[in-house]
Amino acid sequence: MRQCEENMVPIRLWNINLKVRLIGDGLFNMLFWMYFPFITVYFGSAMGNHVAGLLMTIPPIVSMLGSLLGGAVTDWAGRRPVMLIGALLQTVMFALFAVSSSHWMEFFAFIGLGLGGAIYKPASSAMVADLVPAQDRRQVFATFMTANNIGAVLGPALGAVFFFHYRDELLWTCTVVMLLYFIAIYFMVHETSPPSAKLPKGPHFLTTVFKEQWKGYGIIFRDKVFLTYMLAGIFSLIPIMQLDLYMPVYVIDEVPSQPLFPWTGLSPVLSGAEIYGWLVGFNGLLFVLFIWPVTKWFHNWKERDVFILSSFLSGIGTFAIGLNSNIWFLFVITIVFTFGEIVRTPVTLSFISRYAPEHARGQYMGADSLQNTIGKFLAPVTVFVSSWVPPMGIFSMILIFSLISVALYVQLFRMNTEHPEAADSGPP
Incomplete structure (x- = not known):
C-alpha cells in the first residue's frame, strides 16, 4: 500500500505507520528537549567550559x-x-548515560x-514520502512538526527541574520510552520502500552496497539543481539559527532591564536574560499554534514563493531586532522571523521528497540534512566576529x-523548470 489512507487530513484515517511515528516522535521529542538544552551546561560544569565548547563541535560531524x-x-x-537500528541505538545509549559514573562515558553516550537520531531521520522522512501523495506532504510534515514543537515548548520548562534534580529518573524514562517505541516499530510498522530501491544480495553484498552508495552520493552532489537547493538552504538557515546563537548574546548584553507591562504599576521587571527566555518561549508557542494553519494558508502557493518569503521574513525579522530594544517591539519582531521559519519547514521536506528519484529517496533525505549540519558550522560566525563588529x-x-x-532560490527554480520531471528520472 503506497498511499496514505486519509484523503487529507483526519489523523484517525492515517496509515498505521504514520500514527505510530506521530505518537512516538512526539513523546521522544519532549524528553529530548528536557535534557538537550542543558547538556552543554552539564559538561561545562564537569569539565570546564573550554573543553565542553570543543567537545560540542563533535556531535554535528x-x-x-x-x-x-x-x-x-x-x-x-x-x-x-x-x-529500528536508530531507535535501538538511542535506547542503549540512554541506558548507558543513566548508569555511567564517568563524564567521558556520558559524552560518548551523548x-x-x-x-542514532541521525541514522533514524532519513528513513523516517523517506517513509512519509513513500506513503503520502505529493500534494498532501506539506500538511503531513506540518503535523509532525507541530507534535515535535509541543515537546520543544514543554521540554525545557520541565527539564530545568528534572535534568538537574532527577537526572537519572529522566534518563531512565527516556530509555523506557525509546524501548517502547522500538517495540511499536517492530510489531506495528510495515516496510514502504519501493522494490527499485533494493540492491541484490551476494557474497560481497556489503562491499557492493557501500560502493553503490558512494557512487550514488557522487551523482547527487554533481546534480546542479540539488547543489543550488543545498546552498540556498544553508544561507536561509543562518538567520534562523541566530535565535540560539547571536540573539542571546545581543539581548542579554544590549537590551536593558524593563517592565513586562509598562502601562501598569505592578509589572515584573525583566532582565536581559529573562527577556530572552520570554522571546524563546514565545517563538516555540507560535510554532505550536501556527505551523498547521500557516501550512494550510500557503497550501496553494508555489514552492518557489514560499522559500523566498521564508528567507525574506527570517532575514528582515532578525535584522530588525537591532533597531529597538523595547520588549514589545521584540515580541512583534519575533513573530516576523518565526513565521519565516514556520512557512519554510514543511515545504522543504515536501520539495526534496518530490524532487528525489524514488530509488534514491533515502540518500537524498540524508544529503538534505547536510544543510542543517553545515548551517550549524557557519552560523556561529556571528558570535565569533561580534567582539570586533557592532550589533x-x-x-x-x-x-x-x-x-x-533569496537569489539562490530564484536561480534554483529557474533551473528546476528546465527539468520538471527530475523527480521521476533522477538527477539531470
Whole structure:
C-alpha cells in the first residue's frame, strides 16, 4: 500500500505507520528537549567550559556522517530496519548515560544518541514520502512538526527541574520510552520502500552496497539543481539559527532591564536574560499554534514563493531586532522571523521528497540534512566576529545571508523548470 489512507487530513484515517511515528516522535521529542538544552551546561560544569565548547563541535560531524550512512542504507535495506537500528541505538545509549559514573562515558553516550537520531531521520522522512501523495506532504510534515514543537515548548520548562534534580529518573524514562517505541516499530510498522530501491544480495553484498552508495552520493552532489537547493538552504538557515546563537548574546548584553507591562504599576521587571527566555518561549508557542494553519494558508502557493518569503521574513525579522530594544517591539519582531521559519519547514521536506528519484529517496533525505549540519558550522560566525563588529554590523551580515538565499532560490527554480520531471528520472 503506497498511499496514505486519509484523503487529507483526519489523523484517525492515517496509515498505521504514520500514527505510530506521530505518537512516538512526539513523546521522544519532549524528553529530548528536557535534557538537550542543558547538556552543554552539564559538561561545562564537569569539565570546564573550554573543553565542553570543543567537545560540542563533535556531535554535528557525527550527525552528518550518521545522516549520510542512514540515508544510504535506507535505500538498500529499507525504511523499517534502519528506523529500528536508530531507535535501538538511542535506547542503549540512554541506558548507558543513566548508569555511567564517568563524564567521558556520558559524552560518548551523548554522541551515540545523536548518531542514532541521525541514522533514524532519513528513513523516517523517506517513509512519509513513500506513503503520502505529493500534494498532501506539506500538511503531513506540518503535523509532525507541530507534535515535535509541543515537546520543544514543554521540554525545557520541565527539564530545568528534572535534568538537574532527577537526572537519572529522566534518563531512565527516556530509555523506557525509546524501548517502547522500538517495540511499536517492530510489531506495528510495515516496510514502504519501493522494490527499485533494493540492491541484490551476494557474497560481497556489503562491499557492493557501500560502493553503490558512494557512487550514488557522487551523482547527487554533481546534480546542479540539488547543489543550488543545498546552498540556498544553508544561507536561509543562518538567520534562523541566530535565535540560539547571536540573539542571546545581543539581548542579554544590549537590551536593558524593563517592565513586562509598562502601562501598569505592578509589572515584573525583566532582565536581559529573562527577556530572552520570554522571546524563546514565545517563538516555540507560535510554532505550536501556527505551523498547521500557516501550512494550510500557503497550501496553494508555489514552492518557489514560499522559500523566498521564508528567507525574506527570517532575514528582515532578525535584522530588525537591532533597531529597538523595547520588549514589545521584540515580541512583534519575533513573530516576523518565526513565521519565516514556520512557512519554510514543511515545504522543504515536501520539495526534496518530490524532487528525489524514488530509488534514491533515502540518500537524498540524508544529503538534505547536510544543510542543517553545515548551517550549524557557519552560523556561529556571528558570535565569533561580534567582539570586533557592532550589533548593527552583525544584523546587516545576517540580512545579507538571507538575500543571498533569496537569489539562490530564484536561480534554483529557474533551473528546476528546465527539468520538471527530475523527480521521476533522477538527477539531470
